[in-house]
Amino acid sequence: MSLDKATVAKIAHLARIKTDDAQLDAMVGDLNTILGFVEQLSEVNTDNVEPLASVTGHGLPLRADVVTDGAYPERVLANAPDRAHGYYAVPKVVE
Template identity: 60%
Template sequence: MALDQATVAKIAHLARIKLPEEAVPGMQQELSSILTWVEQLETVDTDGVEPMTSVAHQGLRRRDDSVADGGYPERVLANAPDSQAGFYAVPKVVE
């Protein structure tokens, strides 16, 4: 499917990737060609076929509902670009 420029800009925003206006046409062309290529799957008959969500033939294991790990906030925050008083710090969200 050929995407229009507005759709490309919308996808970029949904993906939280800033796409400068001059970069939209190039990305539009690349994404359109990839989507057109994958659309060959439309011709495959999948009536009555269950979607495959995992190759692991097992249900999710359960563990005891108890604390098994943690208690080291300094390690959790060690790589944060900005942290204050034991929290991640981000630009102001609420005025």
């Protein structure tokens, strides 16, 4: 499989990374090199192999349903680049 510029542009948009034309050209080369490298996996026979679910092999630990956190809006908002009236503020979204 080989990526073309349009596909890389699409992926970059999915990942919300703005890329100009020159960057796209460079990325196409790099990504194809990496994809070419990982392509070797197709040599491995993985019939009847279950994908690894977790290295530890144990199940999910559960916590009790108790309110133990929150109630500190100031800490939540402390690092916000833009905030107003206790909210995070972002460029207006039109729905």
